[in-house]
Amino acid sequence: MLIRIVKLTFEPGHIAEFEGIFKTSNALIKNFDGCLSLELLQDITHPNVFFTYSHWQSEDHLNAYRNSEVFKSIWGKTKILFSDRPEAWSVHKKV
Template sequence: MFVRIVKMSFEPKHIDEFLSNFELSKHNIRAFDGCEFLELYRDKHNTNVFFTYSYWNTEADLERYRQSSLFKGIWSKTKPLFNAKPEAWSVDKLASLD
C-alpha cells in the first residue's frame, strides 16, 4: 500500500466551488478500485491551501484512476481554480499507529 499526497492552492474566490466539487466526487473517488482511504485537509494558516491523502493498493491502481473518465472530469473542473501549480507525492507507508 502506498499514499498519494496532493497539495492544491486555490484562488480564494474559488474555494467554495472546489469544496462543492469535492463533496460531489469524494464517494466515487473512494469507491474507485484500489482506493482504500481518502481524506481532505485544509491548511490552518493558508486557508486556500488543501491537501488530499489517499491510500492505494498499488501504483497501477492510482494510474488507472488518473487515466479514468472520473479523474478527467474532476480534474477539468478543478484545474482552472488553482492559483499555483499543484504538487504531488507518492510515498510508501512504513508505520501506522492507532
Template structure:
C-alpha cells in the same frame, strides 16, 4: 500500498467551487477499485490550501484512477480554480513505530 498527497492552492473566491466538486466526487473516488482511503485536509496557515490524502492498493490502482473518466472530469474542473501550481507526491510506509 501507496500513499498519495496532492497540495492545491486555490483562488480565494474559488474555494467554495472546489469544495462543491470534492463533495460531488468523493464517494465515487472512495469507491474506485484500489482506493482504500480518501480525506481532505486544510492548511492551518493558509486558508486557500487544501490537500488530499489518499491510500491506494498499488501504483497500478492509482494509475488506473488517473486514466479514468472520473479523474479527467474532476481534475479538469478543479485545475482551473488554482492560484498556484499543485504539488503531488506518492509515498510508501518504510517504518511504523
C-alpha cells in the same frame, strides 16, 4: 500500499466551489477500484491551500484512476480554480 498526497492551492474566491466539487466527487473516488481511503485536509494558516491524502492498493490502481474518465472529469473542473501549480507525492509508510 501507496499513499498519495496532493497539494492544491486555489484562488481564495474559489474555495467554496472546490469544496463543492470535492463533496460531490468524494464517493466516486473512494469507490474507484483500489482506493482504500481519501481525506481532504485544509491548511490552518493558508485556508486556500488543501491537501488530498489517499491510500491506494498499488501504483497500478492509482494510475488506472489517473487515466480514468472519472479523474479527467473531476480534474477538468478543479484545475481551472488553481492559483498555483499542484504538487504531488507518492509515498510508502515506513513505520
